[in-house]
Amino acid sequence: MIIPIRLESSTVRGYNVTIDRLPKLSFDTKVVIVTNPTVAGFHLDNLLSKIDAKDLDVVTVKDGEEYKNLDTIVDILDELFTKQLDRKSLLIAFGGGVIGDMTGFTASIYQRGIDFIQIPTTLLAQVDASVGGKTGVNNRFGKNLIGAFYQPKAVYIDIDFLKTLPKREFSAGMAELIKMSVMFDREFFEFLEKDDLSSRDSLNRAIARSVELKAWVVNQDEKEAGIRAVLNYGHTFAHVIENETNYREYLHGEAVAIGMVMANLLSYELALISLDEVDRVKNLLIKHNLPITYEIRDIEIFYNKFFLDKKSSNSKIKFILPKSIGDFEVRDNISKETILKVLAKFKRVDR
Numbered sequence: 203m204i205i206p207i208r209l210e211s212s213t214v215r216g217y218n219v220t221i222d223r224l225p226k227l228s229f230d231t232k233v234v235i236v237t238n239p240t241v242a243g244f245h246l247d248n249l250l251s252k253i254d255a256k257d258l259d260v261v262t263v264k265d266g267e268e269y270k271n272l273d274t275i276v277d278i279l280d281e282l283f284t285k286q287l288d289r290k291s292l293l294i295a296f297g298g299g300v301i302g303d304m305t306g307f308t309a310s311i312y313q314r315g316i317d318f319i320q321i322p323t324t325l326l327a328q329v330d331a332s333v334g335g336k337t338g339v340n341n342r343f344g345k346n347l348i349g350a351f352y353q354p355k356a357v358y359i360d361i362d363f364l365k366t367l368p369k370r371e372f373s374a375g376m377a378e379l380i381k382m383s384v385m386f387d388r389e390f391f392e393f394l395e396k397d398d399l400s401s402r403d404s405l406n407r408a409i410a411r412s413v414e415l416k417a418w419v420v421n422q423d424e425k426e427a428g429i430r431a432v433l434n435y436g437h438t439f440a441h442v443i444e445n446e447t448n449y450r451e452y453l454h455g456e457a458v459a460i461g462m463v464m465a466n467l468l469s470y471e472l473a474l475i476s477l478d479e480v481d482r483v484k485n486l487l488i489k490h491n492l493p494i495t496y497e498i499r500d501i502e503i504f505y506n507k508f509f510l511d512k513k514s515s516n517s518k519i520k521f522i523l524p525k526s527i528g529d530f531e532v533r534d535n536i537s538k539e540t541i542l543k544v545l546a547k548f549k550r551v552d553r
């Protein structure tokens with residue numbers, strides 16, 4: 203399956219996302235694979251056997267979100283200069299979203315920009331991080347605050363890499379995939395309800411649909427001025443949950459799952475969705491071992507954290523809500539009272 207990404211508003215030409223067994227790839231330039239020891243340990247030999255290049259090298263960085271920072275970028279750049287990469291050279295991001303974001307960012311600044319391709323090895327990176335051209339790193343002021351919009355030359359998605367992925371990481375990727383179905387495609391949601399994605403065919407099909415939907419959104423809004431914000435369904439709540447739990451308790455996708463349940467209840471409160479549909483989304487999340495509950499200690503504190511990334515508490519918070527299953531509505535005028543009413547459903551009951 204090949205999904206073309208066409209960026210209509212952009213000066214950059216489009217590229218393809220190929221969903222299949224990784225083909226043999228050959229390049230008449232220098233190629234550097236950027237990966238980490240975990241992914242390399244499982245899959246590097248396989249990747250090396252598929253690549254034919256004028257000169258092939260590997261740069262390994264430490265595994266973990268905590269290394270997604272400028273220090274690591276400087277280390278990667280140093281290695282690229284040592285290996286004397288030129289402007290025609292190519293980088294291959296081989297790993298999850300952390301590797302993808304850092305490799306893309308490095309490619310965007312090495313000698314003002316060289317080509318890179320994405321070979322994502324987590325479900326989250328396959329359905330989300332590798333598509334759309336956002337690259338970057340974290341700093342002490344927050345996540346992904348430094349970076350660039352920089353599109354890869356190609357993306358290759360091979361689900362065989364997922365065989366070694368921890369179950370929890372797989373589920374976290376499922377949360378973003380389910381998100382796409384609830385926002386944009388009722389038929390896709392119903393397919394996910396019926397199918398357990400255990401066959402190669404159905405998992406490929408689900409990833410392809412999710413990528414297609416993300417591509418459709420990104421094509422319209424590469425730089426996140428409008429509809430791309432809809433991809434943040436569940437995320438307004440998730441960011442507060444991640445912040446309250448110091449990014450330790452939940453994987454991002456797990457927090458998004460809880461966030462979607464919260465958004466759905468808010469949507470129900472505004473009569474945009476039925477309780478039956480709220481339950482259907484919940485059941486699909488449960489089917490993929492995702493958490494759906496969270497104990498809020500103090501709903502006022504939780505509410506105020508919505509404004510963390512806003513300039514002042516007078517700014518409006520934008521909520522992305524499902525309008526039934528398969529459609530969305532963006533609201534920035536919901537009363538505090540309504541929001542607190544929903545948060546109260548998650549309030550910890552002291553026993």
Ligand SMILES: NC(=O)c1ccc[n+]([C@@H]2O[C@H](COP(=O)([O-])OP(=O)(O)OC[C@H]3O[C@@H](n4cnc5c(N)ncnc54)[C@H](O)[C@@H]3O)[C@@H](O)[C@H]2O)c1
Nearest residue numbers: 240265298299300301323324326327330331336363366367
């Ligand atoms: N650019 C975007 O549009 C975008 C979108 C969503 C998320 N992101 C970013 O992506 C990152 C999260 O990505 P992630 O969830 O892939 O996390 P990750 O890259 O940290 O990978 C999760 C873990 O799985 C390991 N791993 C990767 N592939 C494996 C495999 N095949 N087998 C076994 N283990 C494997 C990794 O080494 C890591 O320990 C965050 O930094 C986030 O900001 C970016």
Ligand SMILES: [Zn+2]
Nearest residue numbers: 378437454458
């Ligand atoms: Zn997300």
